[in-house]
Amino acid sequence: MSIPSLLPGRVPLSLATSRLAKSIQSGQLEIQRLQDQLSSGKRFVLPSESPTAATQTLALQKLDERRSAFQNNIGTAQGALGATDQALASLGDTLNTARGLLQAGVGDQTSAAERSGLAQEASSLIQSALLSLNTSYNGRYIFAGTQTDQIPFTVQGDGTIRYQGDERSIDTFADFGFRVDGSVDGGHDLRALSQSPTLDLNPALSLSTRFDQLNGGTGSLPQSVRVTLDNSPTATVQKTVDLTGAQTIQDVKSKLEAAFAAESITLTVDIDPTTKNSLRLTPSAGTVGVQDVDQGRTAAELGLRTAPSAVLQGSDLNPAITLFTAVGDLNGGAGIGATAGTGLRIEHAGKVHTVDLNGAATVQDVLNRIRAADPDVYAEISADGSGLRVASRLNGATFSIGENGGTNAAALGLRTFTATTALTGLNLGGGVPDLSATKLNVTRRDGSAIEVSLAGANTIQNVLDKLNAVDPGHFVASLNTTGNGISLTDDSGTGPLTVGENALSTALGLNGSENTGTTGVLAGKDVNPQQPTGVLTLLVTLQRALATNDQSTLNRLSGQLDAETKRVAVVRADVGTRQKLLTDVDNHLQDAQISLKQTISELFDTDFATTVTEFLQRQQSLQGAMQVSSEALKLSILNYL
Numbered sequence: 001m002s003i004p005s006l007l008p009g010r011v012p013l014s015l016a017t018s019r020l021a022k023s024i025q026s027g028q029l030e031i032q033r034l035q036d037q038l039s040s041g042k043r044f045v046l047p048s049e050s051p052t053a054a055t056q057t058l059a060l061q062k063l064d065e066r067r068s069a070f071q072n073n074i075g076t077a078q079g080a081l082g083a084t085d086q087a088l089a090s091l092g093d094t095l096n097t098a099r100g101l102l103q104a105g106v107g108d109q110t111s112a113a114e115r116s117g118l119a120q121e122a123s124s125l126i127q128s129a130l131l132s133l134n135t136s137y138n139g140r141y142i143f144a145g146t147q148t149d150q151i152p153f154t155v156q157g158d159g160t161i162r163y164q165g166d167e168r169s170i171d172t173f174a175d176f177g178f179r180v181d182g183s184v185d186g187g188h189d190l191r192a193l194s195q196s197p198t199l200d201l202n203p204a205l206s207l208s209t210r211f212d213q214l215n216g217g218t219g220s221l222p223q224s225v226r227v228t229l230d231n232s233p234t235a236t237v238q239k240t241v242d243l244t245g246a247q248t249i250q251d252v253k254s255k256l257e258a259a260f261a262a263e264s265i266t267l268t269v270d271i272d273p274t275t276k277n278s279l280r281l282t283p284s285a286g287t288v289g290v291q292d293v294d295q296g297r298t299a300a301e302l303g304l305r306t307a308p309s310a311v312l313q314g315s316d317l318n319p320a321i322t323l324f325t326a327v328g329d330l331n332g333g334a335g336i337g338a339t340a341g342t343g344l345r346i347e348h349a350g351k352v353h354t355v356d357l358n359g360a361a362t363v364q365d366v367l368n369r370i371r372a373a374d375p376d377v378y379a380e381i382s383a384d385g386s387g388l389r390v391a392s393r394l395n396g397a398t399f400s401i402g403e404n405g406g407t408n409a410a411a412l413g414l415r416t417f418t419a420t421t422a423l424t425g426l427n428l429g430g431g432v433p434d435l436s437a438t439k440l441n442v443t444r445r446d447g448s449a450i451e452v453s454l455a456g457a458n459t460i461q462n463v464l465d466k467l468n469a470v471d472p473g474h475f476v477a478s479l480n481t482t483g484n485g486i487s488l489t490d491d492s493g494t495g496p497l498t499v500g501e502n503a504l505s506t507a508l509g510l511n512g513s514e515n516t517g518t519t520g521v522l523a524g525k526d527v528n529p530q531q532p533t534g535v536l537t538l539l540v541t542l543q544r545a546l547a548t549n550d551q552s553t554l555n556r557l558s559g560q561l562d563a564e565t566k567r568v569a570v571v572r573a574d575v576g577t578r579q580k581l582l583t584d585v586d587n588h589l590q591d592a593q594i595s596l597k598q599t600i601s602e603l604f605d606t607d608f609a610t611t612v613t614e615f616l617q618r619q620q621s622l623q624g625a626m627q628v629s630s631e632a633l634k635l636s637i638l639n640y641l
Contacts, residue, residue: 060600067589067596070175074586076138077172077182081579083137084184088572090132091535094125095565098542101125102561105546106554115546122543129535130161133186143192145185146170152186153395153536160349161395161536162376163192167383174585180578187391189571191534191564193378194399198387199413201321204276204333207250209319215301217320217385222246223296227256229265230308231286237263243298249279252302256281272313276333278303281312288312320385323364327357331411342406344414345483346374347526349397357408363388366412387413391530396540398428398529402484417484417528419461426527430556432507440467440510441500444475445520446493454504460486463508485509485524497522538564 104110105118133143133153144152144165152165167187171179186192212219222243229237241259246252253269260267265285272280279302281288289308292299299305303314321330328335336357344355353374360366363381370379370390377399378391392399400416401409409415424431440452452470457463460479463486467477476489486508490497496515499522505511509525531537538561545553 057600060596064593064596064600066176067593070173071586071589071593073172074174074582074589077174077180078579078582078586080137080140080142080182081575081582083135084142085572085575085579087132087135087142088184088568088575091129092565092568092572094129094132094539095535095561095568098122098125098539099558099561099565101546102542102554102557105549106551106558112549115549119543119547122539122546126161126536126539126543129539130155133190133192133536141165143184143186143190145183145187153192156394158349158397159540160397161540163187163378163393163395163532165192166378166380167193172582174582175589178585180582180585182578182582184571184575186534187378190568192395192532192536193391193393194530194532196389196391196416196530198382198389200386201330201388201413202277202332202386203319203321203325204329205249205271205278205317205319206326206329207248207253207271209249209317210322211247211249211252213319213322213385214317216318219301220297222252222301223298224293225296225299225302225304226291226293227259227267227281228289228291228308229260229263229267229283229286230289231265231283234285235264236286237265240293252279275313275316277316277318278314279317280314283310286310321363321381321387322385323362323367323381325363327360327362327366330363334411336411337407339406339408342408343404344370344373344409344412345402345404346370346377346400347402347483347529348374348376348392348399349394354404390414392532395532395534395536396544398531400484400526400529402526403479403481405482415484416530417460417479417526419459419464419479421460421528423458423460423463427507428529428531428556429560430507430552433503435504438502438504440505440508441502442470442488443496443498443500444492445490445495445497445515447495448492480523482523484526484528487524488522489519491519494520496520533560533564535564535568 101118101122105115110118130153134151135142140148141150141152142148144150146168147165148170150164152163154162154164156162163186165186167185167189169181169185170183172182174180184190188195210219211222222245224240224242224244226238226240237260239259241255243252243255246255249271256269257267265283267284267288268282270280270282272278281290281304287308287310290299290302290304290306290312292305303317304312306312306314319325330336339357339360341358343357346353346355351374355370355373357366357369360369367379367381367388370377376393378389378393380389381387382389390401401414402417403409403415410418423435426432435453435457436455440454442450442452444450450470452467454463454466457466464477464479467475467486467488471492474491478487478489479485480487488497488499488510494515496513497520498513499505499510501511507527509527510522512522512524514520514522538557541553542557542561544550545557
């Protein structure tokens with residue numbers, strides 16, 4: 001009797017054995033997987049084990065890392081602000097002590113020996129202030145602006161103190177899209193650089209002007225605009241012009257003109273020759289109108305979103321100044337005047353520096369020449385991008401910028417004595433005496449004596465107007481053509497032109513006599529020098545005034561010390577506010593991290609209770625499969641008979 005290879009209702013031995021082997025192997029792999037989960041505490045090692053959970057986990061882990069980085073940033077900023085707060089507290093104490101020294105030195109009740117002792121104490125206060133201002137945290141100087149790798153304040157040979165940092169702040173990313181100023185710079189916040197106003201130099205628009213320079217430097221990325229050329233009833237052409245990728249005004253011009261180059265009505269784009277600060281669109285016929293597309297703002301930002309017209313004259317695009325702005329483009333394209341043989345005259349710490357601007361083509365050239373002529377100045381583009389800023393780095397020294405026979409200083413907005421200068425700011429804030437009670441006593445060249453009342457004057461221009469009204473065209477007041485001050489000329493005779501000395505003439509720098517030729521010129525003194533107004537300048541000035549018994553300076557310092565004490569307190573309060581803000585953000589991040597880690601744990605970490613239960617079930621299942629396999633392996637041919 002033959003043995004059948006396959007009996008109805010029965011499974012071949014080889015197939016049954018294979019299935020049992022696969023079941024055992026599968027069970028062993030599952031148990032191994034569960035053992036790995038229990039030993040590592042993780043649900044999976046390879047992303048392929050759980051693709052969805054792995055993708056979510058990786059994204060959440062990246063978020064966790066970034067938030068952890070934010071928390072590290074906050075910790076560093078908190079440490080730096082804590083050190084800043086301590087240094088500012090020390091500065092406040094120094095200023096309070098200085099006020100006491102000042103009060104002791106004012107008046108004639110203090111002897112020369114006592115004043116000398118007070119001056120010595122003031123010197124020690126300068127050293128104390130320097131220790132505070134040169135504080136470092138984690139190897140970085142906290143009052144140096146962004147120049148944190150070099151000591152910010154150094155004493156010079158003449159006793160002045162040079163600030164070597166800048167007036168930029170170091171922002172800290174505390175959260176997504178949220179930055180906090182994590183520093184106090186010495187230049188601006190602590191007034192270690194002289195504070196002088198800047199003039200809007202209004203550079204002309206050019207084809208090379210970048211899109212991001214427009215509107216004071218706030219220009220955004222260009223998008224599409226809709227341009228309609230209408231010559232009804234002959235033809236109307238409308239195009240949506242994609243300006244994406246445009247970087248300069250030349251790019252805008254090229255894209256707009258190219259869009260209509262093959263049409264019956266063409267378009268010409270140029271810079272308005274009248275204003276020199278806006279675009280002009282001219283169709284070959286009819287009118288032109290420009291609108292934004294959808295929610296875009298490109299047409300508005302280009303100053304072109306106006307009613308249709310035969311010639312579309314855009315609005316002022318107010319480009320910001322850059323290092324590459326041409327000098328000839330400043331002041332609406334008028335430039336800064338002749339530069340050959342002129343330039344700037346800087347008087348700084350008793351030294352005179354002449355800045356030759358002849359051949360300077362760009363703003364960068366101008367700044368480089370100023371820095372080269374006087375390394376102790378801070379020369380940069382102003383923070384708002386509208387003009388230039390040149391300031392003194394020397395605390396305890398005076399500083400001024402005047403003309404050198406031309407108009408370059410005024411045209412660059414750098415002249416420190418101008419027609420708009422307020423009388424209250426003259427003489428380092430000492431101002432002028434009561435104008436209603438004091439007059440100028442002038443002896444003209446013909447020998448006649450006059451009194452000039454300046455009552456009601458508030459600015460240098462007001463003073464010039466009142467002086468020029470005395471004898472128009474003959475007795476003339478103007479600004480000095482070299483340096484700074486008021487010049488008086490008189491053609492009434494051949495004698496000396498004299499302004500008698502009193503509190504008013506001294507305050508205006510006009511006291512004196514001059515007879516220098518047929519017209520007679522009295523060139524006044526510069527009574528509007530600039531200087532840093534922070535703690536160090538006040539302490540250096542106090543020390544000098546005590547040493548020389550300069551009572552007028554001591555009286556002036558009284559109000560300035562009070563004002564600086566309050567200002568340092570305000571800066572310190574601002575630091576405290578930032579610390580509180582960082583603490584709040586840190587608390588928020590900690591709460592968010594707890595929730596985030598819980599979510600990651602749910603996705604990635606092993607649920608031990610569930611895994612142990614599954615492990616036991618798999619173990620029992622494997623044991624059963626192995627028992628079945630054991631029985632199956634005992635089968636013989638007799639089982640199939």
